[in-house]
Amino acid sequence: DTGVSQDPRHKITKRGQNVTFRCDPISEHNRLYWYRQTLGQGPEFLTYFQNEAQLEKSRLLSDRFSAERPKGSFSTLEIQRTEQGDSAMYLCASSFPGLAGGRSYNEQFFGPGTRLTVL
Amino acid sequence: GDSVTQMEGPVTLSEEAFLTINCTYTATGYPSLFWYVQYPGEGLQLLLKATKADDKGSNKGFEATYRKETTSFHLEKGSVQVSDSAVYFCALVIPLYRYKLSFGAGTTVTVRA
Numbered sequence: 428d429t430g431v432s433q434d435p436r437h438k439i440t441k442r443g444q445n446v447t448f449r450c451d452p453i454s455e456h457n458r459l460y461w462y463r464q465t466l467g468q469g470p471e472f473l474t475y476f477q478n479e480a481q482l483e484k485s486r487l488l489s490d491r492f493s494a495e496r497p498k499g500s501f502s503t504l505e506i507q508r509t510e511q512g513d514s515a516m517y518l519c520a521s522s523f524p525g526l527a528g529g530r531s532y533n534e535q536f537f538g539p540g541t542r543l544t545v546l
Numbered sequence: 547g548d549s550v551t552q553m554e555g556p557v558t559l560s561e562e563a564f565l566t567i568n569c570t571y572t573a574t575g576y577p578s579l580f581w582y583v584q585y586p587g588e589g590l591q592l593l594l595k596a597t598k599a600d601d602k603g604s605n606k607g608f609e610a611t612y613r614k615e616t617t618s619f620h621l622e623k624g625s626v627q628v629s630d631s632a633v634y635f636c637a638l639v640i641p642l643y644r645y646k647l648s649f650g651a652g653t654t655v656t657v658r659a
Binding site: 458460462467468469470471472475482483485518520522534535536537538539540 | 550580582588589590591592595635637639645646647648649650651652
């Protein structure tokens with residue numbers, strides 16, 4: 428399978444614990460994104476990497492959240508001191524710049540997500 | 547900021563019915579537009595895209611036309627099947643300037659046999 432993979436698929440934790448999620452993008456993709464999706468809503472952008480550089484972070488990404496992409500390959504998203512409001516599906520996506528109709532576009536391929544439940 | 551508004555659901559249809567899901571957008575640049583689909587228990591998949599005005603994206607019998615004058619990208623399918631039951635998301639991105647996808651809230655579609 429050459430798609431985006433995420434691990435774990437499900438995580439249940441107690442409030443106050445730290446959790447870490449991993450994302451492995453499609454191998455030739457240099458861009459990687461993290462999104463969060465809560466029930467009944469569309470995904471919301473968290474952060475974006477181009478190669479190993481973290482270029483943009485949403486205001487949703489509080490100080491308790493940190494993301495890394497060492498060596499520009501896989502990425503990790505860590506949440507410290509989890510809160511019940513952190514319960515959500517965390518999605519990873521990757522992309523490579525492309526052209527269509529003479530215009531650049533940014534087709535992002537999504538992984539299956541990690542569902543976090545904070546008790 | 548950039549935002550997407552799509553028709554609220556849920557939508558329930560009979561097989562072979564016509565499906566339309568409305569999507570309008572607000573963007574500070576010239577967006578590319580997408581429809582993503584999320585089947586039960588699966589991840590988001592790109593359904594179709596359009597990168598410039600008047601482009602028509604199509605896939606699996608679904609179509610959407612990029613209408614810049616009405617800032618819309620409505621999704622249509624002429625004859626739905628039970629297998630089309632899913633959540634559909636409209637999304638936009640501003641290429642070259644902002645790389646994040648901005649999604650609508652999603653529309654749940656259920657097709658009954």
